[in-house]
Amino acid sequence: MRASLTSQLSLHGVTKRYDDRTVLEQVSLSLAPGEKAGVVGDNGAGKSTLLRLLAGAERPDSGEVTVVAPGGVGYLPQHLALPPGATVQDAVDLALGELRSMEALLRQMEGALADLPPGPALDTALASYAALRARYEAREGYGADVRVDVALSDLGLPGLDRSRPLDTLSGGERSRLALAATLASQPELLLLDEPTNDLDDRAVARLEERLRRHPGTVVAVTHDRVFLERLTSTVLEVEEGRVTRHGHGYAGxxxxxxxxxxxxxxxxxEWREELARSRRLAETGAARLEAIPRRMEKAIFGAAAFRARGRSHGAMGRIRNAKERMERLTASPVAPPPDPLSFRAALVTAAGAEAGSRPAAELSEVAVGSRLRVPELRLDTGGRMLVTGPNGAGKSTLLRVLAGELTPDSGTVLTPGRVGHLRQEETPWPRSATVLEAFADGRPGDRDEHADRLLSLGLFEPSSLRLRVGELSYGQRRRIELARLVVEPFDLLLLDEPTNHLSPALVEELETALADYAGAVVLVTHDRRMRERFTGTRLELDGGEVCSLRRPTTCR
Incomplete structure (x- = not known):
């Protein structure tokens, strides 16, 4: 597929609302052919909305969206929109929708051509058929299904049965299937919503290589800091209804x-200093004015009285001017830069210093069917363990065993302290529940106490507490999970993909909070930057078996 020189996308004065909430307001931007743009911003800011508008999946309430891509558009949403009972083939057909439509039209035109006699009508039909076939061949449509299989193999799903029901695949497997099919369609414009989620290192490396070679335009919503650094030439920041364009990639x-x-x-x-200066002038002038009558009492007549009255009028004028400046400054305050939503909770252990030398977790001869076998494993109090391995290696199973949510078929599990578990799967809160209600669910205390506690974490703004769970993005729902985790003291934290769908800034805050945490941590993450910075024990699993266990060493 060759990128067309005419391909472009632009928004002009675009506004998008959901009920009474304005997500994007008067947004104008454009991208040139071949640009690689990353879309960043806080969760719920409107990043996925922007992508849906560009994909034509939604329409703006006002303004104009223009996408010119003769080579086609490939759109990867965060979640597949397919009915119950859908199969792998249905997902492939959805992602290859443009090619499938072209195939159907080619077959229809071939049938019509057979019925046309020689003449101008046949010549016109043949020209239309040739043009459509040229477009189809330019996108290498005949090899699309083979490319799907190759991409699935690259992403860790070789030989996936096309008749297999989607509901038998994990969330990560469905995401990789959708990504493989989208890439296989070889469109000119790629619109990708969190493409690196649920991918292992090998798959991410293949994806980055594929996108760097892509001759067309790429717009990717992502929280992957390394992906942004390696791929993007432009960053679009979605914030408070606006979209700001930044050049020179993620560093820029x-x-x-x-x-x-x-x-x-x-x-x-400067505004605060000027306000304080005006206040000081008004207070100083008032003090001086108060002293003038005492001096006038001593000099009722003559030059002294004249000077005193002059000073009185001058002081009153300065006081008036200072008060007027204060009023103007107060009426037009200059706000400080907004504090980014941050993970400020102080993580502390429940047992504290009394934990002594007992382990935070200890496993012996643990087996869970064919999914997990751990002969021996110990994590000391305050220790750190990173669990790695390909998808399906047993990482989440191990965390569920440690959390007491999954009883092993054999072996013993010891976790003497309190255990907090951040699962990869979402908690199924009612869609009508508010953010505050979901946060408070099952916790003691009244509404005001819960609101104060949640706001103190810096994960939500006051206006967000009344939002319904059904209105939230995945990332916003993930913040509720984080908030519930940090308000209680735990001796052991089990974190299964904690950075998924979190903004880069919040991930940095999370790393800082965990670095200061006195308890033990077992971490499963695909976040490459977080793994690079990890300094504790590394446990590698493959096929449910322990491949290696490397403990940190201290060089003397």
Whole structure:
């Protein structure tokens, strides 16, 4: 597939609302052919909405969206929208929708051509058929299904049965299936929503290589910091209904954000200083004015009285001017840069110093069918363990065993302290429940106490507490899980893909909080930057078996 020089996408004055909530407001932007753009922002800011507008899956309430891509558009949503009972083949056909439509039209035209006699009508029909076939061949449509199988193999799903029901696949397997089929369609414009989620290192490396070679335009919503650094030339930040374009890739975005924050902080500091100066002038002038009558009593007549009255009028004028400046400054405050939503909770252990030298977790001869076999495993109090391995290796199974949610077929599991578990799967809260109700579910205390506690974490703004769970993005629902985890003390934290769908800034906050945490941590993550920074024990699983166990060493 060759990128067309005419391909482009642009938004002009686009506004998108859901009920009474404005997600995007008067957004204007454009991308040139061949650009590789990453879309970043806090969860729920409107990143996926922006992608759906570009894909034509939704329409704006006002404004214009223009996408010119003769080579086709490939859209990877976060979740497959298929009915119950759908199969792998249905998912492939959905992703190859443009090619499938072209195939159907080619067959229809072939049938019509056979019925046309020689003449102008046949010539016109043949020209239309040739043009459509050229477009189909330019996208290598005849090899699309073979490319799906190759992509599935690259992403760790070789030989996937096309008749297999989708509901028998894990969430990660469904995501990889959708990604493979989208890439296999070889469109000119790729719109990808969190493409690296649920991919192992090998699959991410293949994806990055494939996207770097892509001759067309790529727009990817992602929280993967390494992916942003390696792939993007442009970063689109979605914030407070606006979309801001930053050049020079992810590094340029970080530089621009830091500079913007310094400028806004400087303007706010100058405003505060001017307000304080005006207040001091008003207070000093009032004190001086109060002293003038005492001096006038001693000099009722003559030059002294004249000077005193002059000072009185001058002081009153300065006080009036200072108060007017205070009123103007107060009426037009310069806000400080917004504090990013942050993970500020102080993680502490339930047992504290009394834990002594007992292990935070200990397993002996544990077996869970064919999914997991752990002959021996110990994690000391305050220890750190990173569990790695390909998808299906048994990582989540191990965490469920440690959490007491899955009883092994044999062996013993010892976790003497309190255990907190952040699961990869979502908690099925009622869609009508609010953020605050989901956070408070099963916890003691009244509504105000829960609201104060949740807001103190910095994960939600006050206006978000009334939002319904059904209105939230996956990332926002993930924040509820994080909030519930950090408000209680635990001796052992089990974190299964904790960075999924979290903004890069929040991931940095999470890493800082965990670094200061006094308890033990067992971590499963595909976040490459988090793994690079990890310094504890590394446990590798494959096929449910322990392949290696490497403990940190101290060089003297």
């Amino acid at each position: 975005y970080l530089t621009a954000k830091a500079a913007e924050r310094r400028r806004r902080q400087l303007r706010h500091d």
